[in-house]
Amino acid sequence: EVQLVESGGGLIQPGGSLRLSCAASGFSVSSNYMSWVRQAPGRGLEWVSILYSGGGTYYADSVKGRFTISRDNSKNTLYFQMNSLRAEDTALYYCVRGNWNNYFQYWGQGTLVTVSS
Amino acid sequence: DIQMTQSPSSLSASVGDRVTITCRASQGISNYLAWFQQKPGKAPKSLIYAASSLQSGVPSRFSGSGSGTDFTLTISSLQPEDFATYYCQQYNNYPFTFGPGTKVDIK
Numbered sequence: 001e002v003q004l005v006e007s008g009g010g011l012i013q014p015g016g017s018l019r020l021s022c023a024a025s026g027f028s029v030s031s032n033y034m035s036w037v038r039q040a041p042g043r044g045l046e047w048v049s050i051l052y053s054g055g056g057t058y059y060a061d062s063v064k065g066r067f068t069i070s071r072d073n074s075k076n077t078l079y080f081q082m083n084s085l086r087a088e089d090t091a092l093y094y095c096v097r098g099n100w101n102n103y104f105q106y107w108g109q110g111t112l113v114t115v116s117s
Numbered sequence: 118d119i120q121m122t123q124s125p126s127s128l129s130a131s132v133g134d135r136v137t138i139t140c141r142a143s144q145g146i147s148n149y150l151a152w153f154q155q156k157p158g159k160a161p162k163s164l165i166y167a168a169s170s171l172q173s174g175v176p177s178r179f180s181g182s183g184s185g186t187d188f189t190l191t192i193s194s195l196q197p198e199d200f201a202t203y204y205c206q207q208y209n210n211y212p213f214t215f216g217p218g219t220k221v222d223i224k
Contacts, residue, residue, distance in 0.1 A: 061212065102166040104151055
């Protein structure tokens with residue numbers, strides 16, 4: 001059974017850093033397309049980043065240069081290093097698994113990041 | 118960036134109704150279009166990918182169609198568990214973008 005369990009969210013001051021984790025089971029993160037999608041409170045969905053099985057990465061302009069997506073194959077875990085956090089980064093962050101034609105097939109339950117002083 | 122629009126933004130329907138939601142892309146995206154269902158306090162759930170492919174485990178009353186810029190999600194006979202918000206998303210061009218959502222509630 002595919003499972004995605006996010007962790008690492010919390011309350012952080014503007015300018016601070018957080019690292020989100022997404023522990024995967026039932027499949028290998030290295031063989032799949034892994035994304036982060038966020039949802040600000042009461043708002044719609046926003047794609048943020050993707051890590052392809054081949055290692056390529058892409059980011060939304062809103063986070064480019066501040067956030068980094070990566071994986072640890074030995075731990076079967078996806079990460080999201082978030083630096084220089086801003087109030088507008090406040091959101092529920094979802095880890096999502098997909099493949100070559102089905103990019104956003106499985107979603108985790110999300111981890112909440114709140115950026116506030 | 119490709120802009121995704123959805124219509125209507127909300128609708129009220131009854132159990133058993135046929136419901137159609139439209140999604141339009143600001144430029145052609147071939148068939149790189151997905152549909153998601155989200156219920157309050159829950160993670161989104163994938164319904165349709167590649168515009169018309171039904172995700173495994175999703176009831177056959179859900180269907181998707183379209184290509185290029187115009188797409189539709191149809192629920193052939195609305196069930197009580199279908200009351201939710203529906204989002205379309207393009208994944209043809211970066212950044213991948215979502216529509217603003219269509220809220221389906223009970224009439």
